[in-house]
Amino acid sequence: MDHISKKQYSLRQHPHYKLLGLSVAIVDAxxxxxxxxxxxxxQAxxxxxxxxxxxxxxxxxxxxxxxxxxxxxIDRLNNDIVILGRFIAENPHLPVITISQTMQELQLDAIMKLGTRLHINRDLSHPRDLLIALEQVI
Known part of the structure; x- marks a missing residue:
């Protein structure tokens, strides 16, 4: 009975084991x-x-x-782009992922030119996509 109640897990069984214990900041108004x-x-x-x-x-x-x-x-994107650009310039070593609703291609280009590592379209993605994106940039 003891062997039934004990179950061992390895980090490799965790789907995103590379991210375990890492610290991430979410900046969203x-x-x-x-x-x-x-x-x-x-949860991850x-x-x-x-x-x-x-x-x-x-x-x-x-x-x-x-x-x-x-x-x-989207409604205050010009201001957010300036703030994001300043933050990336001050922290070039820190990977930044942006996540937002669908935006125009020129707006997305402006965000990516600042040095954003990845952008996720919230309208076309699932929450797990954020974990996959984090694995790619960290």
Whole structure:
């Protein structure tokens, strides 16, 4: 009976074992989106820090972060692009993934030219796509 109740797991059995224990920051002004993605990433055993904006994140510099997930808002994209560009220039070693609703190609080009590693279209993806993207950039 003892062998039935004990089950051993290896890290390789975890589908995203490369990400285990890594720290990721989510920057999204939308509280609902932020908490949704935080929950999904925590279920995959990542340490998640969530922030409403970049200034809040940079104020808490005592925490090590391995990647940043940023969700620019379409209605204030020009402002978000400037802020994102400044952040990437100050932290070129830190991989940034953007995730947003469908946007125009020129808007997406502007975001990618800043040095964003990957962009995920929220309308065409699943939450697991974010984990796959993190594996690719970290």
């Amino acid at each position: 939308d509280t609902q989106n932020r908490s949704f993605y935080q929950q999904k990433l925590e 055993s990542l340490l998640v820090r969530s922030y409403a904006d970049f200034s809040e994140m940079t104020a808490s510099t005592d925490k090590e972060i391995h990647a940043v997930i940023f969700s620019p808002k």
